[in-house]
Amino acid sequence: MGDRESTVRMRELGLALRRALERAGLESKAVARELGWSPSKVSHVLRATRGVSERDVASILAMARIRGDERERLLELARRAHEPGWLQEFGGRLPPNLRTLIDHEDAAVAINSYQGLLVPGLLQVASYTRALMSTSATIPPDEIEERVDARIKRQEILDRRRPAIFRFFVDEYVLTRTGPGPEIMSEQLHHLLRMSVRPRIQFRVIPDAVGFHAAVVSSFVLMEFTEINPVLHLEPENTSVYPEGRKTIAGYQDILASLDTVALNPGQSREWIARLAHKLGAP
The missing domain is CATH 1.10.260.40 (lambda repressor-like DNA-binding domains)
Structure with missing residues:
Protein backbone atom coordinates (compact mmCIF):
# COMPACT_ATOMS: atom_id res chain seq x y z
CA MET A 1 0.00 0.00 0.00
CA ARG A 80 -11.71 1.62 9.70
CA ALA A 81 -8.20 3.07 9.77
CA HIS A 82 -8.66 5.45 6.85
CA GLU A 83 -11.83 7.16 8.08
CA PRO A 84 -10.79 10.76 8.95
CA GLY A 85 -12.19 12.84 11.77
CA TRP A 86 -13.03 10.47 14.61
CA LEU A 87 -16.30 11.44 16.33
CA GLN A 88 -16.92 9.17 19.28
CA GLU A 89 -20.39 9.36 20.74
CA PHE A 90 -20.86 7.70 24.07
CA GLY A 91 -24.25 8.94 25.24
CA GLY A 92 -25.19 8.21 28.83
CA ARG A 93 -22.61 5.54 29.61
CA LEU A 94 -18.94 5.33 30.49
CA PRO A 95 -17.18 5.80 27.13
CA PRO A 96 -15.34 2.62 26.11
CA ASN A 97 -13.33 4.72 23.66
CA LEU A 98 -11.86 6.76 26.50
CA ARG A 99 -8.84 4.58 25.80
CA THR A 100 -8.34 6.61 22.59
CA LEU A 101 -7.68 9.76 24.57
CA ILE A 102 -5.67 7.90 27.20
CA ASP A 103 -3.47 6.19 24.59
CA HIS A 104 -2.67 9.51 22.95
CA GLU A 105 -2.06 11.26 26.28
CA ASP A 106 0.26 8.43 27.31
CA ALA A 107 2.32 8.69 24.11
CA ALA A 108 2.46 12.49 23.91
CA VAL A 109 5.64 14.41 24.66
CA ALA A 110 3.69 17.64 25.22
CA ILE A 111 0.06 18.25 26.17
CA ASN A 112 -1.40 21.75 25.85
CA SER A 113 -4.92 22.63 26.91
CA TYR A 114 -7.24 25.58 27.35
CA GLN A 115 -10.32 25.61 29.57
CA GLY A 116 -12.73 28.49 29.85
CA LEU A 117 -15.30 26.92 32.17
CA LEU A 118 -13.82 24.04 34.17
CA VAL A 119 -10.61 22.90 35.81
CA PRO A 120 -8.79 20.61 33.31
CA GLY A 121 -9.69 16.97 33.87
CA LEU A 122 -6.08 15.92 34.51
CA LEU A 123 -5.95 18.34 37.46
CA GLN A 124 -9.38 17.82 39.00
CA VAL A 125 -9.69 16.43 42.52
CA ALA A 126 -12.27 13.68 42.97
CA SER A 127 -14.70 15.87 44.91
CA TYR A 128 -14.68 18.49 42.13
CA THR A 129 -15.28 15.84 39.46
CA ARG A 130 -18.07 14.26 41.50
CA ALA A 131 -19.80 17.59 42.07
CA LEU A 132 -19.54 18.37 38.37
CA MET A 133 -20.92 15.03 37.19
CA SER A 134 -23.71 15.08 39.75
CA THR A 135 -25.22 18.10 37.98
CA SER A 136 -25.13 16.48 34.53
CA ALA A 137 -28.44 15.73 32.86
CA THR A 138 -26.85 12.97 30.74
CA ILE A 139 -24.87 10.90 33.27
CA PRO A 140 -26.92 8.27 35.14
CA PRO A 141 -26.43 8.58 38.92
CA ASP A 142 -25.28 4.95 39.19
CA GLU A 143 -22.41 5.65 36.77
CA ILE A 144 -21.00 8.74 38.48
CA GLU A 145 -18.52 6.96 40.74
CA GLU A 146 -17.28 4.82 37.86
CA ARG A 147 -16.67 7.93 35.78
CA VAL A 148 -14.98 9.74 38.67
CA ASP A 149 -12.65 6.77 39.12
CA ALA A 150 -11.89 6.73 35.39
CA ARG A 151 -10.98 10.42 35.39
CA ILE A 152 -8.75 10.11 38.45
CA LYS A 153 -7.11 7.03 36.93
CA ARG A 154 -6.15 9.13 33.88
CA GLN A 155 -4.15 11.42 36.15
CA GLU A 156 -1.53 8.72 36.66
CA ILE A 157 0.05 10.10 33.51
CA LEU A 158 1.31 12.99 35.63
CA ASP A 159 3.23 10.60 37.89
CA ARG A 160 4.88 8.38 35.33
CA ARG A 161 8.67 8.08 35.24
CA ARG A 162 9.11 10.38 32.24
CA PRO A 163 6.02 12.57 32.06
CA ALA A 164 5.17 14.80 29.15
CA ILE A 165 5.46 18.57 29.32
CA PHE A 166 2.06 19.98 30.29
CA ARG A 167 0.74 23.49 29.69
CA PHE A 168 -2.67 24.31 31.11
CA PHE A 169 -4.30 27.65 30.26
CA VAL A 170 -7.48 28.56 32.16
CA ASP A 171 -9.60 31.67 32.37
CA GLU A 172 -9.81 33.38 35.74
CA TYR A 173 -13.50 32.47 35.87
CA VAL A 174 -12.62 28.76 36.06
CA LEU A 175 -11.10 29.31 39.50
CA THR A 176 -13.38 31.99 40.90
CA ARG A 177 -16.70 30.33 40.12
CA THR A 178 -18.24 28.72 43.21
CA GLY A 179 -20.15 25.94 41.44
CA PRO A 180 -18.89 23.05 43.60
CA GLY A 181 -18.97 25.12 46.80
CA PRO A 182 -16.21 26.90 48.72
CA GLU A 183 -14.86 23.82 50.52
CA ILE A 184 -14.40 21.82 47.34
CA MET A 185 -12.94 24.82 45.49
CA SER A 186 -10.49 25.34 48.36
CA GLU A 187 -9.38 21.71 48.05
CA GLN A 188 -9.12 22.11 44.28
CA LEU A 189 -7.06 25.31 44.46
CA HIS A 190 -4.61 23.84 46.95
CA HIS A 191 -4.21 20.84 44.67
CA LEU A 192 -3.46 23.14 41.73
CA LEU A 193 -0.78 24.87 43.80
CA ARG A 194 0.86 21.54 44.60
CA MET A 195 0.79 20.44 40.97
CA SER A 196 1.97 23.76 39.55
CA VAL A 197 5.37 23.52 41.26
CA ARG A 198 6.24 20.35 39.35
CA PRO A 199 8.97 21.08 36.81
CA ARG A 200 7.08 19.68 33.81
CA ILE A 201 3.73 21.31 34.56
CA GLN A 202 2.88 24.90 33.64
CA PHE A 203 -0.42 26.26 34.93
CA ARG A 204 -1.29 29.64 33.43
CA VAL A 205 -4.15 31.89 34.52
CA ILE A 206 -5.67 34.27 31.96
CA PRO A 207 -6.92 37.32 33.91
CA ASP A 208 -10.39 38.57 33.17
CA ALA A 209 -8.84 42.01 32.66
CA VAL A 210 -7.46 40.96 29.26
CA GLY A 211 -11.01 40.76 27.92
CA PHE A 212 -11.77 38.57 24.93
CA HIS A 213 -8.89 36.46 23.63
CA ALA A 214 -8.12 33.95 20.88
CA ALA A 215 -9.61 30.89 22.65
CA VAL A 216 -12.58 32.49 24.34
CA VAL A 217 -15.19 30.31 22.59
CA SER A 218 -13.58 26.86 22.54
CA SER A 219 -11.92 24.61 25.13
CA PHE A 220 -9.46 22.10 23.67
CA VAL A 221 -6.46 19.81 24.17
CA LEU A 222 -3.58 19.68 21.66
CA MET A 223 -1.18 16.76 22.08
CA GLU A 224 2.26 16.65 20.46
CA PHE A 225 4.37 13.59 19.60
CA THR A 226 7.87 12.72 18.45
CA GLU A 227 6.82 10.70 15.40
CA ILE A 228 3.26 11.60 14.43
CA ASN A 229 1.37 14.79 13.77
CA PRO A 230 -0.23 16.68 16.68
CA VAL A 231 -3.64 15.40 17.79
CA LEU A 232 -6.41 17.85 18.63
CA HIS A 233 -9.14 16.79 21.05
CA LEU A 234 -12.43 18.62 21.49
CA GLU A 235 -15.05 17.36 23.92
CA PRO A 236 -18.55 18.81 23.57
CA GLU A 237 -21.28 17.28 25.75
CA ASN A 238 -21.27 13.46 25.34
CA THR A 239 -18.92 13.41 22.35
CA SER A 240 -15.22 13.26 21.62
CA VAL A 241 -14.09 14.97 18.43
CA TYR A 242 -10.67 14.66 16.81
CA PRO A 243 -10.36 17.18 13.93
CA GLU A 244 -7.44 16.25 11.71
CA GLY A 245 -7.13 18.95 9.05
CA ARG A 246 -3.69 20.54 8.94
CA LYS A 247 -5.13 24.04 8.79
CA THR A 248 -7.32 23.29 11.81
CA ILE A 249 -4.35 22.03 13.82
CA ALA A 250 -2.28 25.05 12.77
CA GLY A 251 -5.10 27.34 13.86
CA TYR A 252 -5.10 25.89 17.37
CA GLN A 253 -1.32 26.17 17.52
CA ASP A 254 -1.74 29.86 16.73
CA ILE A 255 -4.33 30.10 19.52
CA LEU A 256 -1.83 28.62 22.00
CA ALA A 257 0.81 31.11 20.90
CA SER A 258 -1.65 33.93 21.45
CA LEU A 259 -2.64 32.65 24.91
CA ASP A 260 1.04 32.58 25.86
CA THR A 261 1.14 36.36 25.38
CA VAL A 262 -1.93 37.20 27.50
CA ALA A 263 -1.71 34.67 30.37
CA LEU A 264 0.13 35.27 33.61
CA ASN A 265 3.47 33.46 33.70
CA PRO A 266 3.72 30.32 35.89
CA GLY A 267 5.06 32.18 38.94
CA GLN A 268 2.45 34.93 38.72
CA SER A 269 -0.26 32.31 38.27
CA ARG A 270 0.81 30.48 41.45
CA GLU A 271 0.71 33.73 43.38
CA TRP A 272 -2.74 34.49 41.97
CA ILE A 273 -4.05 31.05 42.96
CA ALA A 274 -2.44 31.29 46.41
CA ARG A 275 -4.24 34.55 47.14
CA LEU A 276 -7.56 33.04 46.11
CA ALA A 277 -6.92 29.88 48.11
CA HIS A 278 -6.07 31.97 51.15
CA LYS A 279 -9.46 33.72 50.90
CA LEU A 280 -11.25 30.37 50.85
CA GLY A 281 -9.26 29.02 53.78
CA ALA A 282 -7.79 25.59 54.40
CA PRO A 283 -9.20 22.71 52.31
Whole structure:
Protein backbone atom coordinates (compact mmCIF):
# COMPACT_ATOMS: atom_id res chain seq x y z
CA MET A 1 0.00 0.00 0.00
CA GLY A 2 1.13 3.56 -0.60
CA ASP A 3 1.60 6.23 2.01
CA ARG A 4 -1.62 7.85 3.22
CA GLU A 5 -2.51 10.81 5.38
CA SER A 6 -2.44 9.51 8.93
CA THR A 7 -5.74 9.41 10.82
CA VAL A 8 -6.41 9.10 14.55
CA ARG A 9 -7.33 5.44 14.06
CA MET A 10 -4.08 4.77 12.19
CA ARG A 11 -2.07 6.48 14.91
CA GLU A 12 -3.78 4.58 17.67
CA LEU A 13 -3.32 1.32 15.78
CA GLY A 14 0.36 2.01 15.25
CA LEU A 15 0.91 2.87 18.91
CA ALA A 16 -0.99 -0.22 20.08
CA LEU A 17 0.96 -2.54 17.76
CA ARG A 18 4.29 -1.11 18.90
CA ARG A 19 3.36 -1.59 22.54
CA ALA A 20 2.16 -5.14 21.89
CA LEU A 21 5.48 -6.06 20.30
CA GLU A 22 7.44 -4.36 23.08
CA ARG A 23 5.51 -6.31 25.71
CA ALA A 24 6.21 -9.52 23.81
CA GLY A 25 9.93 -8.67 23.63
CA LEU A 26 9.92 -8.62 19.82
CA GLU A 27 12.01 -6.25 17.73
CA SER A 28 10.92 -5.03 14.30
CA LYS A 29 13.76 -6.94 12.59
CA ALA A 30 12.51 -10.20 14.06
CA VAL A 31 8.95 -9.39 12.96
CA ALA A 32 10.11 -8.66 9.40
CA ARG A 33 12.11 -11.88 9.25
CA GLU A 34 9.29 -14.03 10.65
CA LEU A 35 6.58 -12.54 8.41
CA GLY A 36 8.73 -12.26 5.31
CA TRP A 37 8.25 -8.48 5.18
CA SER A 38 10.77 -5.80 4.39
CA PRO A 39 12.00 -3.78 7.39
CA SER A 40 10.53 -0.65 5.79
CA LYS A 41 7.05 -2.20 5.69
CA VAL A 42 7.21 -3.04 9.39
CA SER A 43 8.42 0.48 10.15
CA HIS A 44 5.60 2.11 8.19
CA VAL A 45 2.98 -0.07 9.86
CA LEU A 46 4.25 0.55 13.39
CA ARG A 47 4.66 4.30 12.82
CA ALA A 48 1.21 4.59 11.19
CA THR A 49 2.68 6.27 8.12
CA ARG A 50 1.26 3.69 5.74
CA GLY A 51 -2.03 1.86 5.50
CA VAL A 52 -2.10 -1.68 6.81
CA SER A 53 -4.47 -4.48 5.93
CA GLU A 54 -6.54 -6.38 8.46
CA ARG A 55 -4.60 -9.51 7.51
CA ASP A 56 -1.25 -7.83 8.26
CA VAL A 57 -2.53 -6.64 11.64
CA ALA A 58 -3.75 -10.15 12.45
CA SER A 59 -0.26 -11.50 11.66
CA ILE A 60 1.41 -9.03 14.04
CA LEU A 61 -1.16 -9.72 16.78
CA ALA A 62 -0.53 -13.45 16.46
CA MET A 63 3.21 -12.91 16.93
CA ALA A 64 2.55 -10.68 19.96
CA ARG A 65 0.05 -13.22 21.36
CA ILE A 66 -2.78 -10.68 21.49
CA ARG A 67 -6.16 -12.41 21.74
CA GLY A 68 -9.75 -11.83 22.78
CA ASP A 69 -11.35 -8.40 23.01
CA GLU A 70 -8.11 -6.50 22.45
CA ARG A 71 -7.48 -8.41 19.22
CA GLU A 72 -10.97 -7.58 17.97
CA ARG A 73 -10.55 -3.91 18.92
CA LEU A 74 -7.33 -3.59 16.93
CA LEU A 75 -8.74 -5.45 13.93
CA GLU A 76 -11.68 -3.03 13.95
CA LEU A 77 -9.20 -0.15 13.96
CA ALA A 78 -7.51 -1.68 10.93
CA ARG A 79 -10.83 -2.03 9.09
CA ARG A 80 -11.71 1.62 9.70
CA ALA A 81 -8.20 3.07 9.77
CA HIS A 82 -8.66 5.45 6.85
CA GLU A 83 -11.83 7.16 8.08
CA PRO A 84 -10.79 10.76 8.95
CA GLY A 85 -12.19 12.84 11.77
CA TRP A 86 -13.03 10.47 14.61
CA LEU A 87 -16.30 11.44 16.33
CA GLN A 88 -16.92 9.17 19.28
CA GLU A 89 -20.39 9.36 20.74
CA PHE A 90 -20.86 7.70 24.07
CA GLY A 91 -24.25 8.94 25.24
CA GLY A 92 -25.19 8.21 28.83
CA ARG A 93 -22.61 5.54 29.61
CA LEU A 94 -18.94 5.33 30.49
CA PRO A 95 -17.18 5.80 27.13
CA PRO A 96 -15.34 2.62 26.11
CA ASN A 97 -13.33 4.72 23.66
CA LEU A 98 -11.86 6.76 26.50
CA ARG A 99 -8.84 4.58 25.80
CA THR A 100 -8.34 6.61 22.59
CA LEU A 101 -7.68 9.76 24.57
CA ILE A 102 -5.67 7.90 27.20
CA ASP A 103 -3.47 6.19 24.59
CA HIS A 104 -2.67 9.51 22.95
CA GLU A 105 -2.06 11.26 26.28
CA ASP A 106 0.26 8.43 27.31
CA ALA A 107 2.32 8.69 24.11
CA ALA A 108 2.46 12.49 23.91
CA VAL A 109 5.64 14.41 24.66
CA ALA A 110 3.69 17.64 25.22
CA ILE A 111 0.06 18.25 26.17
CA ASN A 112 -1.40 21.75 25.85
CA SER A 113 -4.92 22.63 26.91
CA TYR A 114 -7.24 25.58 27.35
CA GLN A 115 -10.32 25.61 29.57
CA GLY A 116 -12.73 28.49 29.85
CA LEU A 117 -15.30 26.92 32.17
CA LEU A 118 -13.82 24.04 34.17
CA VAL A 119 -10.61 22.90 35.81
CA PRO A 120 -8.79 20.61 33.31
CA GLY A 121 -9.69 16.97 33.87
CA LEU A 122 -6.08 15.92 34.51
CA LEU A 123 -5.95 18.34 37.46
CA GLN A 124 -9.38 17.82 39.00
CA VAL A 125 -9.69 16.43 42.52
CA ALA A 126 -12.27 13.68 42.97
CA SER A 127 -14.70 15.87 44.91
CA TYR A 128 -14.68 18.49 42.13
CA THR A 129 -15.28 15.84 39.46
CA ARG A 130 -18.07 14.26 41.50
CA ALA A 131 -19.80 17.59 42.07
CA LEU A 132 -19.54 18.37 38.37
CA MET A 133 -20.92 15.03 37.19
CA SER A 134 -23.71 15.08 39.75
CA THR A 135 -25.22 18.10 37.98
CA SER A 136 -25.13 16.48 34.53
CA ALA A 137 -28.44 15.73 32.86
CA THR A 138 -26.85 12.97 30.74
CA ILE A 139 -24.87 10.90 33.27
CA PRO A 140 -26.92 8.27 35.14
CA PRO A 141 -26.43 8.58 38.92
CA ASP A 142 -25.28 4.95 39.19
CA GLU A 143 -22.41 5.65 36.77
CA ILE A 144 -21.00 8.74 38.48
CA GLU A 145 -18.52 6.96 40.74
CA GLU A 146 -17.28 4.82 37.86
CA ARG A 147 -16.67 7.93 35.78
CA VAL A 148 -14.98 9.74 38.67
CA ASP A 149 -12.65 6.77 39.12
CA ALA A 150 -11.89 6.73 35.39
CA ARG A 151 -10.98 10.42 35.39
CA ILE A 152 -8.75 10.11 38.45
CA LYS A 153 -7.11 7.03 36.93
CA ARG A 154 -6.15 9.13 33.88
CA GLN A 155 -4.15 11.42 36.15
CA GLU A 156 -1.53 8.72 36.66
CA ILE A 157 0.05 10.10 33.51
CA LEU A 158 1.31 12.99 35.63
CA ASP A 159 3.23 10.60 37.89
CA ARG A 160 4.88 8.38 35.33
CA ARG A 161 8.67 8.08 35.24
CA ARG A 162 9.11 10.38 32.24
CA PRO A 163 6.02 12.57 32.06
CA ALA A 164 5.17 14.80 29.15
CA ILE A 165 5.46 18.57 29.32
CA PHE A 166 2.06 19.98 30.29
CA ARG A 167 0.74 23.49 29.69
CA PHE A 168 -2.67 24.31 31.11
CA PHE A 169 -4.30 27.65 30.26
CA VAL A 170 -7.48 28.56 32.16
CA ASP A 171 -9.60 31.67 32.37
CA GLU A 172 -9.81 33.38 35.74
CA TYR A 173 -13.50 32.47 35.87
CA VAL A 174 -12.62 28.76 36.06
CA LEU A 175 -11.10 29.31 39.50
CA THR A 176 -13.38 31.99 40.90
CA ARG A 177 -16.70 30.33 40.12
CA THR A 178 -18.24 28.72 43.21
CA GLY A 179 -20.15 25.94 41.44
CA PRO A 180 -18.89 23.05 43.60
CA GLY A 181 -18.97 25.12 46.80
CA PRO A 182 -16.21 26.90 48.72
CA GLU A 183 -14.86 23.82 50.52
CA ILE A 184 -14.40 21.82 47.34
CA MET A 185 -12.94 24.82 45.49
CA SER A 186 -10.49 25.34 48.36
CA GLU A 187 -9.38 21.71 48.05
CA GLN A 188 -9.12 22.11 44.28
CA LEU A 189 -7.06 25.31 44.46
CA HIS A 190 -4.61 23.84 46.95
CA HIS A 191 -4.21 20.84 44.67
CA LEU A 192 -3.46 23.14 41.73
CA LEU A 193 -0.78 24.87 43.80
CA ARG A 194 0.86 21.54 44.60
CA MET A 195 0.79 20.44 40.97
CA SER A 196 1.97 23.76 39.55
CA VAL A 197 5.37 23.52 41.26
CA ARG A 198 6.24 20.35 39.35
CA PRO A 199 8.97 21.08 36.81
CA ARG A 200 7.08 19.68 33.81
CA ILE A 201 3.73 21.31 34.56
CA GLN A 202 2.88 24.90 33.64
CA PHE A 203 -0.42 26.26 34.93
CA ARG A 204 -1.29 29.64 33.43
CA VAL A 205 -4.15 31.89 34.52
CA ILE A 206 -5.67 34.27 31.96
CA PRO A 207 -6.92 37.32 33.91
CA ASP A 208 -10.39 38.57 33.17
CA ALA A 209 -8.84 42.01 32.66
CA VAL A 210 -7.46 40.96 29.26
CA GLY A 211 -11.01 40.76 27.92
CA PHE A 212 -11.77 38.57 24.93
CA HIS A 213 -8.89 36.46 23.63
CA ALA A 214 -8.12 33.95 20.88
CA ALA A 215 -9.61 30.89 22.65
CA VAL A 216 -12.58 32.49 24.34
CA VAL A 217 -15.19 30.31 22.59
CA SER A 218 -13.58 26.86 22.54
CA SER A 219 -11.92 24.61 25.13
CA PHE A 220 -9.46 22.10 23.67
CA VAL A 221 -6.46 19.81 24.17
CA LEU A 222 -3.58 19.68 21.66
CA MET A 223 -1.18 16.76 22.08
CA GLU A 224 2.26 16.65 20.46
CA PHE A 225 4.37 13.59 19.60
CA THR A 226 7.87 12.72 18.45
CA GLU A 227 6.82 10.70 15.40
CA ILE A 228 3.26 11.60 14.43
CA ASN A 229 1.37 14.79 13.77
CA PRO A 230 -0.23 16.68 16.68
CA VAL A 231 -3.64 15.40 17.79
CA LEU A 232 -6.41 17.85 18.63
CA HIS A 233 -9.14 16.79 21.05
CA LEU A 234 -12.43 18.62 21.49
CA GLU A 235 -15.05 17.36 23.92
CA PRO A 236 -18.55 18.81 23.57
CA GLU A 237 -21.28 17.28 25.75
CA ASN A 238 -21.27 13.46 25.34
CA THR A 239 -18.92 13.41 22.35
CA SER A 240 -15.22 13.26 21.62
CA VAL A 241 -14.09 14.97 18.43
CA TYR A 242 -10.67 14.66 16.81
CA PRO A 243 -10.36 17.18 13.93
CA GLU A 244 -7.44 16.25 11.71
CA GLY A 245 -7.13 18.95 9.05
CA ARG A 246 -3.69 20.54 8.94
CA LYS A 247 -5.13 24.04 8.79
CA THR A 248 -7.32 23.29 11.81
CA ILE A 249 -4.35 22.03 13.82
CA ALA A 250 -2.28 25.05 12.77
CA GLY A 251 -5.10 27.34 13.86
CA TYR A 252 -5.10 25.89 17.37
CA GLN A 253 -1.32 26.17 17.52
CA ASP A 254 -1.74 29.86 16.73
CA ILE A 255 -4.33 30.10 19.52
CA LEU A 256 -1.83 28.62 22.00
CA ALA A 257 0.81 31.11 20.90
CA SER A 258 -1.65 33.93 21.45
CA LEU A 259 -2.64 32.65 24.91
CA ASP A 260 1.04 32.58 25.86
CA THR A 261 1.14 36.36 25.38
CA VAL A 262 -1.93 37.20 27.50
CA ALA A 263 -1.71 34.67 30.37
CA LEU A 264 0.13 35.27 33.61
CA ASN A 265 3.47 33.46 33.70
CA PRO A 266 3.72 30.32 35.89
CA GLY A 267 5.06 32.18 38.94
CA GLN A 268 2.45 34.93 38.72
CA SER A 269 -0.26 32.31 38.27
CA ARG A 270 0.81 30.48 41.45
CA GLU A 271 0.71 33.73 43.38
CA TRP A 272 -2.74 34.49 41.97
CA ILE A 273 -4.05 31.05 42.96
CA ALA A 274 -2.44 31.29 46.41
CA ARG A 275 -4.24 34.55 47.14
CA LEU A 276 -7.56 33.04 46.11
CA ALA A 277 -6.92 29.88 48.11
CA HIS A 278 -6.07 31.97 51.15
CA LYS A 279 -9.46 33.72 50.90
CA LEU A 280 -11.25 30.37 50.85
CA GLY A 281 -9.26 29.02 53.78
CA ALA A 282 -7.79 25.59 54.40
CA PRO A 283 -9.20 22.71 52.31
